[in-house]
Amino acid sequence: MLDASVWSGRIYLGGEWVEPAGGETYPVVEPATGEELGRIGKAGPADVRTAAQHATEAQRAWAALPHTERAAVLRRAGDLWNAHADEVMGWNVREVGAVPGMAGFALGVAAQECYEAATLPSYPHGQVLASEQPRLSLAQRVPAGVVAVISPFNVPIILGIRAVAPALALGNAVILKPDPRTAVTGGVTMARIFEEAGLPAGVLQVLPGGADVGEALTSDPDVRVIAFTGSTAAGRKVGEAAGKHLKRAHLELGGNSAFLVLEDADVDQAVNLAAWGAFFHQGQICMTVGRHLVHESLYDAYVAKLAEKADHLPVGNPATDQVALGPIIDEGQRDKIHALVTGSVEAGARLAAGGTYEGLFYRPTVLADSPLDAPAYCEEVFGPVASVVKFSTLDEAVKLASSGDYGLSLGIVTRDALRGLELAARIPSGIVHINDQTVNDEANAPFGGVGASGTGSRHGGAEANVEAFTETRWVTVRSEPPTYPF
Ligand code: NAD
Numbered sequence: 001m002l003d004a005s006v007w008s009g010r011i012y013l014g015g016e017w018v019e020p021a022g023g024e025t026y027p028v029v030e031p032a033t034g035e036e037l038g039r040i041g042k043a044g045p046a047d048v049r050t051a052a053q054h055a056t057e058a059q060r061a062w063a064a065l066p067h068t069e070r071a072a073v074l075r076r077a078g079d080l081w082n083a084h085a086d087e088v089m090g091w092n093v094r095e096v097g098a099v100p101g102m103a104g105f106a107l108g109v110a111a112q113e114c115y116e117a118a119t120l121p122s123y124p125h126g127q128v129l130a131s132e133q134p135r136l137s138l139a140q141r142v143p144a145g146v147v148a149v150i151s152p153f154n155v156p157i158i159l160g161i162r163a164v165a166p167a168l169a170l171g172n173a174v175i176l177k178p179d180p181r182t183a184v185t186g187g188v189t190m191a192r193i194f195e196e197a198g199l200p201a202g203v204l205q206v207l208p209g210g211a212d213v214g215e216a217l218t219s220d221p222d223v224r225v226i227a228f229t230g231s232t233a234a235g236r237k238v239g240e241a242a243g244k245h246l247k248r249a250h251l252e253l254g255g256n257s258a259f260l261v262l263e264d265a266d267v268d269q270a271v272n273l274a275a276w277g278a279f280f281h282q283g284q285i286c287m288t289v290g291r292h293l294v295h296e297s298l299y300d301a302y303v304a305k306l307a308e309k310a311d312h313l314p315v316g317n318p319a320t321d322q323v324a325l326g327p328i329i330d331e332g333q334r335d336k337i338h339a340l341v342t343g344s345v346e347a348g349a350r351l352a353a354g355g356t357y358e359g360l361f362y363r364p365t366v367l368a369d370s371p372l373d374a375p376a377y378c379e380e381v382f383g384p385v386a387s388v389v390k391f392s393t394l395d396e397a398v399k400l401a402s403s404g405d406y407g408l409s410l411g412i413v414t415r416d417a418l419r420g421l422e423l424a425a426r427i428p429s430g431i432v433h434i435n436d437q438t439v440n441d442e443a444n445a446p447f448g449g450v451g452a453s454g455t456g457s458r459h460g461g462a463e464a465n466v467e468a469f470t471e472t473r474w475v476t477v478r479s480e481p482p483t484y485p486f
């Protein structure tokens with residue numbers, strides 16, 4: 001399905017694999033080895049215009065199909081993710097650097113996103129309203145039209161499909177712009193799956209490209225909705241441009257999630273959760289636990305056990321070795337992580353584990369006694385780095401957890417789940433997990449953050465997806481026209 005002869009040097013435009021207008025390509029690089037796995041077409045702004053024209057035309061016919069036919073395409077897409085799991089996982093492991101467990105998880109979510117989306121074409125598309133007039137008054141949900149999906153490098157399958165599948169199911173055409181570093185996993189797979197599933201030409205197009213392609217999508221007059229997942233800095237630009245061009249933007253942005261360990265928690269359980277939340281996928285997850293806030297009575301044991309665990313986690317090439325952590329995506333990201341770690345040590349944090357790297361393999365790192373202004377504590381690291389801070393009262397814990405700009409996910413560990421829930425109510429966060437770490441994802445759950453983590457828009461679940469990818473139209477119908485005074 002992903003044979004390079006199909007996509008090599010090409011982009012997916014109007015239902016065909018074609019050379020981009022600029023004739024250029026990007027290398028597809030395996031971060032673990034530096035090996036070039038192929039070359040993918042590099043889309044440019046001119047390709048965006050062409051794609052938008054194709055999409056506008058294809059969308060009308062797609063939306064006009066019987067809902068059963070649209071649902072069938074989504075169901076087949078779900079089956080195809082499962083049928084081609086080994087091949088897609090292989091790319092995810094090599095191109096993204098995901099460990100097989102992560103790659104398999106992404107595939108499971110992708111299939112489930114398609115099955116969930118398959119329920120949307122027959123989901124009730126509006127409401128009957130009361131009217132003062134003798135007429136039928138309806139609030140009808142109609143497709144938004146052309147939706148642009150802009151996705152990041154880190155979990156490219158989930159972060160693309162969670163918007164692509166519901167947007168398609170609700171009768172929209174989609175232009176997907178995956179990050180060029182992970183364009184096969186995040187783009188080619190999507191195009192090939194829906195091609196095989198029988199989606200009509202032009203309804204989904206894939207343009208691997210950089211910020212210029214994202215900007216062209218945001219300003220294109222035919223694109224009505226942007227579903228953007230990425231950094232807060234880029235999200236702000238997308239939000240500004242969308243405002244200027246009067247289109248809706250769903251912004252799913254960065255995080256620096258807090259994980260609270262209360263004094264009644266079991267330290268071993270808490271450390272098990274913490275290590276997963278901080279180090280899984282090399283910490284390159286928006287929901288990664290960044291700030292570990294631990295009650296003073298457990299603090300020393302927590303730091304010692306987390307550091308010991310970090311020291312024993314194997315880091316290496318997930319395609320050839322059994323490892324817990326794979327590579328960081330590229331040198332730029334690795335250097336950013338390392339600068340935050342060294343900056344934090346200079347600010348007074350104690351390096352309890354890690355802080356070193358070989359090539360792109362960054363050791364899981366624990367920074368204890370982190371000052372509250374240490375950069376790895378205050379900022380999103382997007383790497384395998386745990387900053388640990390102690391608290392003594394619940395009020396102090398709330399203050400610590402609520403500080404900072406982000407509000408994506410929150411984890412609280414306590415034997416008293418109700419107390420955890422009460423505590424969570426005092427802390428702004430788009431997602432809360434009591435007695436779990438912060439990294440969780442299910443296709444039917446509304447996902448989104450507050451503050452600098454996003455606009456509070458949601459992907460996941462019928463209600464959130466209908467809200468995100470349709471417009472509301474007020475429709476009235478009378479059997480006879482009324483008579484007006486003049
Ligand atoms: P990034 O913002 O650099 O890139 C994300 C995407 O946006 C890429 O496709 C990129 O090419 C594109 N882009 C960049 N500048 C743009 C612009 N001006 N206009 C339009 N598009 C533009 O992010 P990244 O470094 O690839 O990804 C990591 C970030 O994404 C982290 O901050 C992480 O927390 C966040 N993220 C958030 C979620 C979420 O659901 N909230 C999920 C995953 C990742």
